[in-house]
Amino acid sequence: MSVKRITSIDVARYAGVSPSAVSRTYTAQHKVSAATRQKVLAAADALGYHPNALARALVNSGRQGSGTVAVVMSEFDNPFQPYLFSLLTQALQQAGYIPMLINVTADCDIHTSLLQAQAWQVEAAIISAGSLSQAATERCLELQLPMVLMGREDRQKKVTAVLSDNRYAGRLAADYLADAGLTRLAFISGRQDGQASQERQQGFCARLQERALPAPLVILNQDYAYQSGYRAMQRIIRHAPHAEGVFCACDALAFGALDAQRLEDHRRRPVIGCDDTPMANWQGYRLTTVRQPVEQLVKQVLINLKQVLSGCAGAAATVRIQPELVVR
Amino acid sequence: MSVKRITSIDVARYAGVSPSAVSRTYTAQHKVSAATRQKVLAAADALGYHPNALARALVNSGRQGSGTVAVVMSEFDNPFQPYLFSLLTQALQQAGYIPMLINVTADCDIHTSLLQAQAWQVEAAIISAGSLSQAATERCLELQLPMVLMGREDRQKKVTAVLSDNRYAGRLAADYLADAGLTRLAFISGRQDGQASQERQQGFCARLQERALPAPLVILNQDYAYQSGYRAMQRIIRHAPHAEGVFCACDALAFGALDAQRLEDHRRRPVIGCDDTPMANWQGYRLTTVRQPVEQLVKQVLINLKQVLSGCAGAAATVRIQPELVVR
DNA sequence: TTGAAAGCGATACCAC
DNA sequence: GTGGTATCGCTTTCAA
Numbered sequence: 001m002s003v004k005r006i007t008s009i010d011v012a013r014y015a016g017v018s019p020s021a022v023s024r025t026y027t028a029q030h031k032v033s034a035a036t037r038q039k040v041l042a043a044a045d046a047l048g049y050h051p052n053a054l055a056r057a058l059v060n061s062g063r064q065g066s067g068t069v070a071v072v073m074s075e076f077d078n079p080f081q082p083y084l085f086s087l088l089t090q091a092l093q094q095a096g097y098i099p100m101l102i103n104v105t106a107d108c109d110i111h112t113s114l115l116q117a118q119a120w121q122v123e124a125a126i127i128s129a130g131s132l133s134q135a136a137t138e139r140c141l142e143l144q145l146p147m148v149l150m151g152r153e154d155r156q157k158k159v160t161a162v163l164s165d166n167r168y169a170g171r172l173a174a175d176y177l178a179d180a181g182l183t184r185l186a187f188i189s190g191r192q193d194g195q196a197s198q199e200r201q202q203g204f205c206a207r208l209q210e211r212a213l214p215a216p217l218v219i220l221n222q223d224y225a226y227q228s229g230y231r232a233m234q235r236i237i238r239h240a241p242h243a244e245g246v247f248c249a250c251d252a253l254a255f256g257a258l259d260a261q262r263l264e265d266h267r268r269r270p271v272i273g274c275d276d277t278p279m280a281n282w283q284g285y286r287l288t289t290v291r292q293p294v295e296q297l298v299k300q301v302l303i304n305l306k307q308v309l310s311g312c313a314g315a316a317a318t319v320r321i322q323p324e325l326v327v328r
Numbered sequence: 329m330s331v332k333r334i335t336s337i338d339v340a341r342y343a344g345v346s347p348s349a350v351s352r353t354y355t356a357q358h359k360v361s362a363a364t365r366q367k368v369l370a371a372a373d374a375l376g377y378h379p380n381a382l383a384r385a386l387v388n389s390g391r392q393g394s395g396t397v398a399v400v401m402s403e404f405d406n407p408f409q410p411y412l413f414s415l416l417t418q419a420l421q422q423a424g425y426i427p428m429l430i431n432v433t434a435d436c437d438i439h440t441s442l443l444q445a446q447a448w449q450v451e452a453a454i455i456s457a458g459s460l461s462q463a464a465t466e467r468c469l470e471l472q473l474p475m476v477l478m479g480r481e482d483r484q485k486k487v488t489a490v491l492s493d494n495r496y497a498g499r500l501a502a503d504y505l506a507d508a509g510l511t512r513l514a515f516i517s518g519r520q521d522g523q524a525s526q527e528r529q530q531g532f533c534a535r536l537q538e539r540a541l542p543a544p545l546v547i548l549n550q551d552y553a554y555q556s557g558y559r560a561m562q563r564i565i566r567h568a569p570h571a572e573g574v575f576c577a578c579d580a581l582a583f584g585a586l587d588a589q590r591l592e593d594h595r596r597r598p599v600i601g602c603d604d605t606p607m608a609n610w611q612g613y614r615l616t617t618v619r620q621p622v623e624q625l626v627k628q629v630l631i632n633l634k635q636v637l638s639g640c641a642g643a644a645a646t647v648r649i650q651p652e653l654v655v656r
Numbered sequence: 657t658t659g660a661a662a663g664c665g666a667t668a669c670c671a672c
Numbered sequence: 673g674t675g676g677t678a679t680c681g682c683t684t685t686c687a688a
Contacts, residue, residue, distance in 0.1 A: 017674085017675085018674065018675040018676070019675085019676090020674070020676080020677095021675075024673090031673065032673075032674090033673060033674085036673085036674080055680090057680095058681070059679075059680050060680085061680070061681090
């Protein structure tokens with residue numbers, strides 16, 4: 001039935017060396033003479049041997065780490081998430097990790113899933129579920145599993161987090177619209193309890209206030225979805241048609257808002273997004289937006305990951321990445 | 329430094345039973361008396377014990393299977409992929425598997441990545457890299473790793489595959505356009521060597537021929553991207569403005585084509601997509617498209633996965649799922 | 657039903 | 673540098 005598996009012992013025997021020698025040829029940091037190395041590799045090749053990562057991880061679970069990382073994500077329907085996810089997993093793979101995916105829909109899942117991941121001795125978890133309740137975060141903290149948060153931080157700052165400077169993003173948007181001479185502005189929120197949405201709103205409002213401009217009309221939503229952006233713009237068209245410019249908490253909302261305006265209004269107000277998803281550059285949208293520098297975010301996540309794993313002291317800090325305005 | 333890990337032995341000692349008893353309480357198929365079960369669970373709870381999946385998998389690698397599955401994906405920039413991916417991983421999680429992700433950009437990566445996954449003793453690999461060369465597929469076959477292909481099959485039909493009936497999809501599109509009385513049609517391809525694109529084209533052309541309609545103008549592309557759809561439509565506008573209807577190999581292409589038409593032409597030809605990504609239902613597009621029933625695809629993949637794992641005989645079959653036209 | 661003991665496959669520590 | 677060997681945490685025969 002099941003094929004006999006080739007073990008390091010088989011290779012050792014075949015090559016006429018000890019199992020230790022085989023092990024050493026496959027662990028970078030160890031020293032083997034070129035001669036034995038050759039013999040081992042030849043034998044391995046002849047037998048079709050590949051080291052068993054499970055066994056390896058079992059032995060040095062505790063010391064070296066298993067080589068796996070849990071990646072917790074949600075909201076794949078928002079175009080920003082897959083974009084981020086793709087880059088993140090590629091970076092992890094390149095760094096030699098193999099990502100175990102935890103796709104979360106409801107808040108309640110995440111704790112269970114992390115338990116499962118932890119059972120697999122993942123070295124750490126990278127949590128990018130933007131809309132993760134504080135309660136859920138707390139429970140994850142109890143897990144004693146090294147974590148890096150992405151796109152959110154925990155209130156008590158007990159966990160490393162990497163996120164963009166959302167307030168600054170809001171300010172950029174405010175400046176852009178204000179510089180264009182617009183004064184009656186609106187903000188379309190994402191999830192009300194979402195950190196990103198809240199901070200972007202704060203930055204936007206604060207900057208307008210600094211410039212002595214009227215506070216924007218704020219339209220609240222329950223999510224970051226296209227449809228919410230669409231409906232929000234409908235409300236603006238109907239109840240605040242005088243609005244001269246709109247800042248949206250994310251690109252997906254902005255796409256909805258743009259379409260609502262195009263299809264249901266003759267007026268053309270500038271709509272500013274936030275994220276700079278690849279879609280923002282589609283000719284059909286050409287959305288002016290505030291870019292989250294995803295490559296940098298990912299790079300920083302990997303840096304923080306290493307810090308957390310090395311038990312570095314100042315690891316529990318939040319790193320903010322500067323966004324930049326992309327005018328289209 | 330590292331926290332002392334709680335092992336089954338600790339629990340056994342604490343509960344006053346043997347390690348075997350602990351093991352048995354945690355493996356469904358085994359029998360334990362209610363009394364000992366209670367003691368074990370109480371002890372586990374008191375100590376905060378969770379079985380080590382690594383060790384468990386190591387022991388019964390070979391017999392029971394590890395509980396992990398490799399998921400190979402690519403092209404996260406095409407909105408269909410994340411959509412599929414999200415549902416697939418959720419289904420896997422629900423079935424008790426934990427997906428190890430392999431995000432592939434180039435063809436060459438995949439073999440290496442699968443080797444890595446295999447080292448982790450994944451039970452099987454689900455390969456949804458639509459644009460995977462035949463050569464790469466062959467090399468994967470040599471791996472002796474149980475596989476399920478998604479969205480493509482291998483020519484020699486040695487591997488189970490689940491994909492939608494793309495030819496039928498093409499026929500649906502042809503009928504829809506022909507029923508509308510249109511005769512001068514065009515087809516915008518995706519990756520020329522992509523199976524989905526080829527089959528959709530074949531079905532489309534075949535059906536037109538059956539109905540004695542002229543063969544469509546075919547515009548070839550190197551990928552399934554929005555930009556390619558946009559450029560393709562530009563070419564139609566410039567060189568074949570008389571075209572009355574367009575069928576695109578996927579939704580993303582159709583979005584590009586629609587936008588090109590909207591922005592650069594006064595004419596309005598029906599544009600038909602293929603996939604039915606969530607975006608197709610956006611008010612900005614309201615794309616009539618041929619739906620790939622993703623839920624069914626995923627369900628079938630899990631069925632085939634079980635078959636492959638049980639070493640079932642007829643497992644090497646291709647299952648085709650019927651797509652359906654969604655008129656918007 | 658239960659416990660004792662033999663592995664699963666690889667690594668690290670210890671002598672040589 | 674190299675080879676023996678205990679060990680990682682769990683499961684599973686085999687007797688009792």
